[in-house]
């Protein structure tokens with residue numbers, strides 16, 4: 001579906017480059033049909049050299065003739081960038097925004113046209129094709145638009161579509177920020193192994209593969225994690241002692257609070 005589409009990425013930073021890489025590696029869009037922009041000329045040159053795509057520091061010049069425009073700039077840059085392209089953007093172009101805390105309505109209003117906008121919240125494991133992206137359509141979106149967005153983010157991981165945009169703040173706090181919470185868990189379990197005498201490299205590998213395996217068990221079986229936990233916990237065994245310490249440390253409440261607090265922060269920024 002995307003083979004002959006022309007794509008422009010405004011803001012080839014961490015996430016923009018991840019999407020660029022995913023589209024090229026998966027032959028989703030031809031290299032000659034992708035362009036990217038950055039704020040600094042030096043960075044644009046680097047991207048051009050690394051991927052062989054056309055790069056720009058002038059967004060207006062870049063978006064002309066493109067079918068899909070991906071906004072991968074920081075939320076605070078959004079207003080300025082949108083006002084710089086609003087005169088030339090057309091309703092035939094699809095906007096996909098990955099900016100946190102930036103609503104489709106805000107983008108539609110800044111552009112002052114009935115522009116199709118899809119809001120997306122990906123996460124950093126997209127870099128290794130293990131991302132989780134949630135999409136949410138704006139007011140002027142049809143099924144084709146959604147499908148194109150699914151194709152782009154499907155190249156770098158799993159994709160879900162939701163239609164209640166107010167839930168995007170929770171999505172941001174859960175799967176968007178989630179890798180950061182998970183790294184703390186990996187770091188801490190590794191240190192537990194280290195404290196009890198395992199070499200660091202081994203402890204880290206055991207931890208990461210254990211989290212990966214447990215996560216895959218949940219995704220593949222669709223079972224409630226409490227039931228899967230039951231399979232590891234034998235009467236008077238080792239695991240139950242470990243679980244007791246986790247409960248005593250308030251791990252559940254801490255994680256629930258992390259998502260709640262980050263959701264509130266996302267709502268606050270959105271306002």
Ligand SMILES: NC(=O)c1ccc[n+]([C@@H]2O[C@H](COP(=O)([O-])OP(=O)(O)OC[C@H]3O[C@@H](n4cnc5c(N)ncnc54)[C@H](OP(=O)(O)O)[C@@H]3O)[C@@H](O)[C@H]2O)c1
Pocket residue numbers: 010011012013014015016037038039040041043044057059072073074075077081098099100101121122123124176
């Ligand atoms: N990082 C995450 O985990 C994550 C997850 C989900 C969504 N997001 C969202 O993704 C967006 C980008 O985040 P990021 O972490 O990728 O940030 P980043 O690495 O700082 O990338 C932002 C890029 O935007 C470029 N830029 C700034 N002003 C520009 C302009 N006027 N025209 C064109 N390009 C411009 C910058 O160029 P220079 O490099 O030349 O300065 C930079 O490459 C944010 O809105 C964020 O909310 C991030």
